[in-house]
Amino acid sequence: DGGITQSPKYLFRKEGQNVTLSCEQNLNHDAMYWYRQDPGQGLRLIYYSQIVNDFQKGDIAEGYSVSREKKESFPLTVTSAQKNPTAFYLCASSILRTATNEKLFFGSGTQLSVL
Amino acid sequence: GQQLNQSPQSMFIQEGEDVSMNCTSSSIFNTWLWYKQDPGEGPVLLIALYKAGELTSNGRLTAQFGITRKDSFLNISASIPSDVGIYFCAGPYGGSQGNLIFGKGTKLSVKP
Numbered sequence: 001d002g003g004i005t006q007s008p009k010y011l012f013r014k015e016g017q018n019v020t021l022s023c024e025q026n027l028n029h030d031a032m033y034w035y036r037q038d039p040g041q042g043l044r045l046i047y048y049s050q051i052v053n054d055f056q057k058g059d060i061a062e063g064y065s066v067s068r069e070k071k072e073s074f075p076l077t078v079t080s081a082q083k084n085p086t087a088f089y090l091c092a093s094s095i096l097r098t099a100t101n102e103k104l105f106f107g108s109g110t111q112l113s114v115l
Numbered sequence: 116g117q118q119l120n121q122s123p124q125s126m127f128i129q130e131g132e133d134v135s136m137n138c139t140s141s142s143i144f145n146t147w148l149w150y151k152q153d154p155g156e157g158p159v160l161l162i163a164l165y166k167a168g169e170l171t172s173n174g175r176l177t178a179q180f181g182i183t184r185k186d187s188f189l190n191i192s193a194s195i196p197s198d199v200g201i202y203f204c205a206g207p208y209g210g211s212q213g214n215l216i217f218g219k220g221t222k223l224s225v226k227p
Binding site: 004040041043044045048090104106108111 | 119124148155156157158159160163203205214215216217218219220
């Protein structure tokens with residue numbers, strides 16, 4: 001079955017620690033995205049990537065880093081510089097954007113909490 | 116910047132009732148998307164709208180692209196317990212090659 005797989009489902013971060021959230025897709029989509037969701041809030045874009053080895057900052061990129069070494073993988077690192085990392089993180093993908101192709105397909109999310 | 120305002124923020128309804136929610140924007144959108152998020156899961160696309168005035172159905176769900184292109188509506192008929200979740204509207208914001216902006220969601224609770 002084609003889809004987007006995020007792991008782990010739950011992750012705990014200690015003070016000063018970097019943690020990496022995994023996102024893999026087998027949909028052959030060109031573009032991948034990371035969103036952050038806080039309770040009662042919409043989804044806010046952290047980073048996105050349209051092609052391999054290229055990525056762009058979204059609205060709230062500070063304290064996060066990404067890489068796109070393979071088309072199917074887009075890991076997100078939450079660095080120690082992110083002072084309020086507790087949130088639900090969602091990875092998404094879409095086929096290369098055309099005028100009517102903004103549909104995003106989401107993974108099942110990773111809940112990150114601070115110890 | 117662009118914002119999407121969804122209302123109501125939450126709804127508590129009886130099973131079998133119809134539901135209406137809407138989403139408004141301060142600027143024009145060329146696409147409206149409606150997603151549903153189950154607790155602890157990622158959002159799933161319900162309906163996509165591409166043309167002003169368009170009315171599209173997906174089972175018991177019907178969504179409309181407002182004539183002004185600044186709003187969209189989602190209706191659910193004869194609600195059932197599995198309709199519980201958060202419903203988000205979304206649209207692509209210009210200048211970022213179509214990245215989506217999301218509303219804050221309408222949380223739906225259904226009493227059996």
